[in-house]
Amino acid sequence: MDRWKRQVNVMLLALLVIATASGWLSFATGSEHSSKIIIAAHGVSGIALLMLFPAKVRIAKWGLRSAGWSRKVIGFALVALVLSTVASGLLHGLGGWRSYVGLLPMQMHVGAATAAGLLLVAHILIHQRIRWPRWRPLLRSTDLDRRAALGVAGVAAGGAALWLAVPGRQRRGTGSHEVGSGAPDQVPVTQWLFDPVPRIDPAGWRLRTAGRELDLAALAARPQRGVRAVLDCTGGWYTEQDWAGVSLAELGLPAGRSIEVTSATGYRRRFPAAEARTLLLATHVGGRPLSAGHGGPARLVAPGRRGFWWVKWVTAIDVDDAPAWRQPPFPLS
Numbered sequence: 001m002d003r004w005k006r007q008v009n010v011m012l013l014a015l016l017v018i019a020t021a022s023g024w025l026s027f028a029t030g031s032e033h034s035s036k037i038i039i040a041a042h043g044v045s046g047i048a049l050l051m052l053f054p055a056k057v058r059i060a061k062w063g064l065r066s067a068g069w070s071r072k073v074i075g076f077a078l079v080a081l082v083l084s085t086v087a088s089g090l091l092h093g094l095g096g097w098r099s100y101v102g103l104l105p106m107q108m109h110v111g112a113a114t115a116a117g118l119l120l121v122a123h124i125l126i127h128q129r130i131r132w133p134r135w136r137p138l139l140r141s142t143d144l145d146r147r148a149a150l151g152v153a154g155v156a157a158g159g160a161a162l163w164l165a166v167p168g169r170q171r172r173g174t175g176s177h178e179v180g181s182g183a184p185d186q187v188p189v190t191q192w193l194f195d196p197v198p199r200i201d202p203a204g205w206r207l208r209t210a211g212r213e214l215d216l217a218a219l220a221a222r223p224q225r226g227v228r229a230v231l232d233c234t235g236g237w238y239t240e241q242d243w244a245g246v247s248l249a250e251l252g253l254p255a256g257r258s259i260e261v262t263s264a265t266g267y268r269r270r271f272p273a274a275e276a277r278t279l280l281l282a283t284h285v286g287g288r289p290l291s292a293g294h295g296g297p298a299r300l301v302a303p304g305r306r307g308f309w310w311v312k313w314v315t316a317i318d319v320d321d322a323p324a325w326r327q328p329p330f331p332l333s
């Protein structure tokens, strides 16, 4: 019996690790191609977690009889959070892009998953400490038997079949739903976390770059370029628009390894210098000047990258020799 418990527990742990890793990876990638496989792994591991739920309930029934109250509370909270994470993930996939009681399914999903991750660590530590100083092996070599192999195969196949059968709405490879393409007014104003929308007077706006300051007229005097590109927010929506402005390659930037784009709010992202040609400092969307909410007077358009790279209210563009990866993988503000 202990063998079976360990097998189920380790499978659950592996699924949680796969689901967490693929979740963060899906936020990091913007390309349709690579995200498709990542999102598939994410969805299948989430559904597989649900499939193992009845087995885990049986295991928990034994353990809970002898458990102290803190172990019980953490155990129940963990179950509730994992179920909420999977449920909000399904809600995002099936329900389309809409909020419930002021929250997007994706916000519930990330919030519940983060809390579950913390509790999972506590859950495992408490469990191990009961046997202190002899730590319990998560798995013994004899656990890797035929039954375990069949179990893994069954859960993987079942999860994949269910994931394929679930009637997902029309979605992008990243899992995002389409919103307001070609109609910029319908695009939600979105911040990564808590950035306020600054009111910037276009006449007073300046771009600090390459040791000088450009105003909007100076920017307009440079060669203009239009691109049709998809803004794909990790909140779960995407929109395709016609953006126009000045390519970063037209700004006369000095040589260096990376380009740092900074907002009036302090929000910033760093890009490899070679990307200057594809990055656009946009002043217009759909033929009209950018609104304040959407980053006016000027925002970055970073085709192929997720929304959090599209810095709004840009006031500085700097080049230096720091490598582009020397920054938090996700913005911290």
Ligand SMILES: Nc1nc2c(c(=O)[nH]1)N[C@H]1C(S)=C(S)[C@@H](COP(=O)(O)O)O[C@H]1N2
Binding pocket: 187, 188, 189, 190, 191, 192, 193, 194, 195, 232, 233, 234, 263, 264, 265, 267, 293, 294, 295, 307, 308, 309, 310, 311, 312, 313, 333
């Ligand atoms: N300065 C600043 N720029 C930002 C953000 C932010 O919080 N601050 N959020 C980013 C995120 S997460 C997205 S999805 C897009 C949203 O752009 P929109 O408001 O025009 O839809 O802006 C990006 N640019």
Ligand SMILES: [Mo]
Binding pocket: 190, 191, 192, 232, 233, 234, 235, 307, 308
């Ligand atoms: Mo976003």
